[in-house]
Amino acid sequence: MPIYEYICLNCDNEFEELVFSQDEPVPCPSCRSENTEKIMSACRARVKGGPNLDALQGSSCGSGKG
Ligand SMILES: [Zn+2]
Numbered sequence: 001m002p003i004y005e006y007i008c009l010n011c012d013n014e015f016e017e018l019v020f021s022q023d024e025p026v027p028c029p030s031c032r033s034e035n036t037e038k039i040m041s042a043c044r045a046r047v048k049g050g051p052n053l054d055a056l057q058g059s060s061c062g063s064g065k066g
Pocket residue numbers: 008009010011012013028029030031032033
């Protein structure tokens with residue numbers, strides 16, 4: 001089963017969540033906010049020291065889906 005890392009943009013809590021439908025928002029287990037964002041560890045490693053943070057999160061990390 002796919003487990004993704006998420007970060008809550010509301011309280012900066014990082015957590016892992018089983019995700020069955022990537023279209024649905026994942027609520028933060030700490031504050032229950034749905035203002036969360038998926039973290040892709042592969043990308044995360046790349047982002048380290050990378051200048052194009054926005055570009056990476058915007059498209060390069062999408063692995064061509066959609
Ligand atoms: Zn939260």
